[in-house]
Amino acid sequence: MIKVGIVGGTGYTGVELLRLLAQHPQAELRAITSRKEAGTPVSAMFPSLRGHVELAFTQPGASGLRGCDVVFFATPNGVAMGEARSVLDGGARLIDLSADFRLRDIAEWERWYKVKHAAPELVVDAVYGLPEVNREKIRGARLVANPGCYPTATQLGFLPLVEAGVVDLDHLIADAKSGVSGAGRKAELHLSFSEASDNFAAYNVAGHRHWPEIRQGLAQAAKREVGLVFIPHLTPLIRGIHATLYARITKEIDFQSLFEKRYAKEPFVDVMPPGSLPDTRSVRAANVCRIAVHRPPERTGRSDTLVVLSVIDNLVKGAAGQAVQNMNLMFGLPETTGLQHVPVVP
């Protein structure tokens, strides 16, 4: 059994981690910390966990994380970078679900996250936890930077095209729609039911923190800088990201086949048959990314643009599920252990 600690388990990625780990056959939850909720039984805060999680939250500084094999950080951005060193020195491996270790360019990170990075020396060794790209490095990693939700859906949708160099890399477009849980478990007016339901709008059009993360991943795959317009939208659903990706074709190939081959051995990427229209509920509460490749009409007799539809559950493949997938890799378990939930439909 892997002894697991969680730092900051009161947000949505935290409670989702708890849901997944409580049902994981090889994980034993040893400690979960929350400064604010220390002493509160986890199941008092989340009645859905009654009968499944017996722990109470403990103080972050407490010795409860001692002896853990792996510690997940499900904290706001800026916390993990301050505590990672001591966790690693204590012998545990670390999976950070926040953004602290995702960008390799420290200056770029500081520009987007508006604080000085507290542990730039750890960024060097951190492995970006997208198994479909970095599987082998993840196995040996001590510190995994778990990808963001938009970056997961967007990179998985663009990667085959970018790696193959068959589209215009200067003008990619990602029109992304996210459920409200992607914003976290927060008391903010614009996230309230009365504001966010029966409503639809773009946000952060002038720049979203996931933009540099996606560009970094695609640039690495392309071995050159890429241009990307990224427009996120807040959508009245709880869970789910739907990324509609546009790329100008520069080389004609069999795109469906390209995607199928790229992901043939991936347990959590489902390239759907031609003509498919993946919906977000088809991945609800499950660790899977479904992708469909389209060539829509554009002009009479001609069509230059490829459209890729990519859906994930932002809390699972976009956060907690991918984190558990990374844990499985790091500890030599079959990658799908504890992650074969059937999506909840309807």
Add this chain to the structure above:
Amino acid sequence: MIKVGIVGGTGYTGVELLRLLAQHPQAELRAITSRKEAGTPVSAMFPSLRGHVELAFTQPGASGLRGCDVVFFATPNGVAMGEARSVLDGGARLIDLSADFRLRDIAEWERWYKVKHAAPELVVDAVYGLPEVNREKIRGARLVANPGCYPTATQLGFLPLVEAGVVDLDHLIADAKSGVSGAGRKAELHLSFSEASDNFAAYNVAGHRHWPEIRQGLAQAAKREVGLVFIPHLTPLIRGIHATLYARITKEIDFQSLFEKRYAKEPFVDVMPPGSLPDTRSVRAANVCRIAVHRPPERTGRSDTLVVLSVIDNLVKGAAGQAVQNMNLMFGLPETTGLQHVPVVP
């Protein structure tokens, strides 16, 4: 492994059965029939099942059900009663998720379901599949009538009071709110998103088919007829029933304690601490009924009315999950086998 067949697996109770059985360690899905969809792979109809269910739908009359240990009927009312005899004669046990075998009074059944009952002789032996009442009978049953969703939430909420005879049995009130999936997977205007979302209304106030079913169960517990006003409401949520139950107290006892004792050994009934307010999402996608007991203010210095709040997921404890619970009992498995999913929150 229990060899399982499903008749009529294209509705919501059917796809939910598939979700649960696909993850059940002791069930092997052998056949699933649908007259209309014969030949279609199940996962083509329900992409959420891609990678989990490999079967295609087959013709109902096909021999595919031969050799099954148990056959679930997830058909519209009126189908199972016509086919039950041949399934039973073929050696399988049968769990009917429709209403065909729920009412012991044939005339009453025919009054509410508006057709002549095709197999009254089977009704005699059918066991009403509410394990919290009929556990021992279910173990030995060949034919189980799986309860309706409202009857499950309502009976579990009223039973301790009715069995103890501590409330006015002539004037029970059940104000019940159901998610839209309770109406089934149907193309009906009043169930459409544009009609049912951002909207709330009562329905079937003049009489709902679950009313006689609830009254039958409570009368059996009371050993006398009971009076019940039952008002169902259509609520803009996908899954979930919230029953708000009102009973006039006739004998003062410790009601919290009454409920806790009644359900102390029940794996799927959670009597919450005093003051709790169970929400439907706390049971979403899980086989559990959560109950809270309240004594709200009524008049200055006096309060005659007990209020019980009871929530279930209508598709799980209110349908497919309870059916699997019954299967576990019938086949001597631990009752919780394959049913310990953590509710999906948020």
Add this chain to the structure above:
Amino acid sequence: MIKVGIVGGTGYTGVELLRLLAQHPQAELRAITSRKEAGTPVSAMFPSLRGHVELAFTQPGASGLRGCDVVFFATPNGVAMGEARSVLDGGARLIDLSADFRLRDIAEWERWYKVKHAAPELVVDAVYGLPEVNREKIRGARLVANPGCYPTATQLGFLPLVEAGVVDLDHLIADAKSGVSGAGRKAELHLSFSEASDNFAAYNVAGHRHWPEIRQGLAQAAKREVGLVFIPHLTPLIRGIHATLYARITKEIDFQSLFEKRYAKEPFVDVMPPGSLPDTRSVRAANVCRIAVHRPPERTGRSDTLVVLSVIDNLVKGAAGQAVQNMNLMFGLPETTGLQHVPVVP
């Protein structure tokens, strides 16, 4: 033209007042105050008002309210009672949409609102602004206490029965369901989309502030104390209250006729035909209460309980619309002036 001022116009009742007054042919909006937003154009905060409202928010203490004929308080509870005296002394009439002047029993008010009342002497003269009860008094009132949303729906549903004395007045039950906007424009976690959508729960079961308000109104109609169990539920819709009311019949009369006669001349109460099931959207964005009277089955051959279904838009007939209706009465306008919006369906 009536010169109108609004104090505290940044909440939902405030913006709804603005929506109604901007389209009111006899009202001229002169000032709207907000301590926090002073200087901000109203339409910058509420883009829906672009082109309709040109004012900017001003400081509460500013002299902007001078010269107003009427001032609406759309403030949190506890504000109006402190400022009412100076507004009245300035010559304006006052309509308070908060709870400050609703309860005539000051001790009771202080028990529920947890602060000392700042202006008990004004409570004596305040008129409870339910036109269907107090129309004549409202015409002459200087200070109107606009009713709460639940109290409006519940009282209008119970009043004919209580006034006629044909039901058991000791054991009324109001099972009420409210849309989320009823909680106000607030950044609170439990009101967030991720928490409140696809979810349903009761709240404040141990006591809601509208309980004494409803009881006061019904007691006045009954000329005696009444017993009432009041259970509110948070429902995933933006606007709308659906009150399901239960009363034990003590005298057999023609109840449909009773309701029709009681409200025959009311422009904003619609007693629907027998068998009707009013839905909340049928009153969405409009100043109307729709009511249906039912006698559901209870026991074999007997039915002792009357069920009344009452729906309103909590922001219109339950708040801002009723306030404008009161303004019309106070200033001698036809009661329906500016209030004949057709409900928005779908």
Add this chain to the structure above:
Amino acid sequence: MIKVGIVGGTGYTGVELLRLLAQHPQAELRAITSRKEAGTPVSAMFPSLRGHVELAFTQPGASGLRGCDVVFFATPNGVAMGEARSVLDGGARLIDLSADFRLRDIAEWERWYKVKHAAPELVVDAVYGLPEVNREKIRGARLVANPGCYPTATQLGFLPLVEAGVVDLDHLIADAKSGVSGAGRKAELHLSFSEASDNFAAYNVAGHRHWPEIRQGLAQAAKREVGLVFIPHLTPLIRGIHATLYARITKEIDFQSLFEKRYAKEPFVDVMPPGSLPDTRSVRAANVCRIAVHRPPERTGRSDTLVVLSVIDNLVKGAAGQAVQNMNLMFGLPETTGLQHVPVVP
């Protein structure tokens, strides 16, 4: 008073027309036909209209349309083209909310609508009812083809750019999101609450009927063929379209200023300040299109792509409201008559 008839008033565009016309000071509703509902009072079908519309539906062939000044067709595609001639011959002017007269290329129309066009000779004289383009022609038109919802939002967003010739006209992209009411008042499974809520997906990616309509309008503005990728998505909201439009810049100008000038005199197009993020609810139930122009980051130090956000209420500016706007123009009324509703927020 303009005497108005409506053919086929049982769909969402029909009931929305009724809502708007019932409040229109210069329109008198004379007849509304429905083959299926003939004899039914309109307000029995739509309780929201109780007290506002006294008419009953009549048979389509009935003489009820005689004497009308204008007849609106709110029928499914394919009906108006068969009946237009007789309506026009009867002396009425006609506004068709369906697609029958929108495409000038009959062969193209027949390709997309899969039937032979019944009145190609009327197409020649029909005026495409987008007032922001065809205002003068509409004034004199006898037959107006009211634009589709997506085409309204998309054309208004692209027009300034296309007219000015400052973007790449071969590769426009419209990523459009629509509320479910855009699909009409239909009993279809994929539109049901249980399927469409808490879910998001693209549809008709291989070709949507609004694609040729948009291309026709933009081509006319550009005076050349344009290339357009159009991807519609079904979104869990009742009303609202959000079009996110992408165009490659070919000439640097002040785009904000371009839009502001283009629409300076338009009463129903609101070019918002730089940085604005229009949300669909800001136009809910109102006849307005709000537009924001953005230049998001793309590559380091360079940005080639312009993003335009355009929102409308699909039932108002995208259907019934625009139809009334056209009626106002045709009958010499101020264009805004009866259309100055304040959007309903929240």
